[in-house]
Amino acid sequence: MTGPEAGTGHLETGPGELAADAVRRAAEQDRLEADSGRLVSPLADADERDIEGALRPKRLAELVGQARVREQLSLVLEGALRRGRAPDHVLLSGPPGLGKTTIAMIIAAELGAPLRITSGPAIERAGDLAAVLSTLSSGEVMFIDEIHRVARPAEEMLYLAMEDFRVDVMIGKGPGATAIPLEIAPFTLVGATTRAGLLPAPLRDRFGFTAHLDFYEPEELGIIIRRSAGLLGVELRDEGADEIAGRSRGTPRIANRLLRRVRDFAEVRGNGIITKDAARSALELYEVDESGLDRLDRAVLAALVRRFGGGPVGLSTLAVAVGEEAETVEVVAEPFLVRAGLMARTPRGRVATPAAWEHLGLVPPPDAGSQVRGQPEPDKLFG
Numbered sequence: 509m510t511g512p513e514a515g516t517g518h519l520e521t522g523p524g525e526l527a528a529d530a531v532r533r534a535a536e537q538d539r540l541e542a543d544s545g546r547l548v549s550p551l552a553d554a555d556e557r558d559i560e561g562a563l564r565p566k567r568l569a570e571l572v573g574q575a576r577v578r579e580q581l582s583l584v585l586e587g588a589l590r591r592g593r594a595p596d597h598v599l600l601s602g603p604p605g606l607g608k609t610t611i612a613m614i615i616a617a618e619l620g621a622p623l624r625i626t627s628g629p630a631i632e633r634a635g636d637l638a639a640v641l642s643t644l645s646s647g648e649v650m651f652i653d654e655i656h657r658v659a660r661p662a663e664e665m666l667y668l669a670m671e672d673f674r675v676d677v678m679i680g681k682g683p684g685a686t687a688i689p690l691e692i693a694p695f696t697l698v699g700a701t702t703r704a705g706l707l708p709a710p711l712r713d714r715f716g717f718t719a720h721l722d723f724y725e726p727e728e729l730g731i732i733i734r735r736s737a738g739l740l741g742v743e744l745r746d747e748g749a750d751e752i753a754g755r756s757r758g759t760p761r762i763a764n765r766l767l768r769r770v771r772d773f774a775e776v777r778g779n780g781i782i783t784k785d786a787a788r789s790a791l792e793l794y795e796v797d798e799s800g801l802d803r804l805d806r807a808v809l810a811a812l813v814r815r816f817g818g819g820p821v822g823l824s825t826l827a828v829a830v831g832e833e834a835e836t837v838e839v840v841a842e843p844f845l846v847r848a849g850l851m852a853r854t855p856r857g858r859v860a861t862p863a864a865w866e867h868l869g870l871v872p873p874p875d876a877g878s879q880v881r882g883q884p885e886p887d888k889l890f891g
């Protein structure tokens with residue numbers, strides 16, 4: 509008997525598992541939608557993705573930051589080019605907005621290969637995937653964004669495609685069904701995921717190269733902002749760039765978005781030049797503070813500190829205090845508050861760290877954050 513426990517994958521997909529799979533995919537969709545629409549959301553909607561296209565670095569040398577990933581990737585690509593063969597499949601993991609799609613596009617550009625883009629939620633049935641795979645040309649790069657959201661039956665097809673460049677197309681149903689093997693052209697799969705922990709081991713193991721993207725330092729974001737300003741034709745002072753970089757939550761997508769909002773402000777209220785003052789005034793108006801916290805983030809912190817003495821307090825109680833759904837607080841505000849070291853999740857509830865008190869201009873009580881030090885909880889944000 510083999511099964512997922514034995515690490516061989518989900519070779520049998522029963523109705524129960526399919527239902528669970530559908531629930532998992534729907535829950536993930538809700539999670540993502542809860543965050544959209546905020547100025548400091550790391551996610552982008554379709555319109556924003558169009559605008560972003562113009563700001564994407566096109567080649568590896570233009571990519572800012574992620575030095576290690578850049579170097580490793582350049583070796584993988586260079587080696588493949590010398591051998592004249594498609595490189596190993598590449599898995600990119602990390603939070604949204606850090607450059608996974610950008611890197612996928614760069615991989616195709618560096619290889620001089622065409623790129624096919626799809627995403628996990630678009631692949632609901634094995635047939636959806638077979639349709640794409642069977643039309644790939646030799647050496648093509650196929651990018652699957654949010655690969656952890658590919659439906660199970662298609663995932664099984666992907667294993668075979670990645671390993672043997674072959675898919676089995678099922679003809680007929682029930683006992684009479686037959687699998688017809690179909691050869692596909694050698695291709696390179698680039699998978700991106702914000703939740704590497706959700707990827708089944710057999711899928712993860714089929715990637716020859718895995719890169720994890722980290723949040724960016726403010727200096728790196730400053731470079732990205734200056735580059736984007738150049739592309740947008742906006743005049744930007746260095747201190748203006750620093751001001752935006754510090755509030756961008758380590759995320760290029762947010763940096764580029766804040767830059768566009770500050771540009772609007774500078775054009776309408778000023779002379780179009782982004783100075784330190786223009787950036788400050790604009791971001792104050794948009795309620796993004798010096799640490800990149802927005803109104804909801806600050807409301808959660810203020811409730812935690814002022815109403816509950818720094819906690820521990822349960823998620824639902826905290827959510828009621830700020831007039832939001834528990835899920836909104838958990839998905840939208842908490843991840844960044846935890847990462848910024850302002851809040852901790854402990855088994856007894858949410859706790860404010862001394863930094864949270866200081867952020868609100870208050871003096872932390874002597875025992876502030878003692879719960880945090882006593883019971884650290886592993887970071888479960890990104891799987």
Ligand code: ADP
Nearest residue numbers: 560563564572604605606607608609610760761
């Ligand atoms: P992801 O796929 O991880 O969500 P994207 O690749 O779509 O992120 O990047 C979001 C935006 O941030 C794009 O406009 C891109 O130009 C910019 N960006 C991301 N990483 C970098 C980087 N290293 N250098 C310059 N710009 C970047």
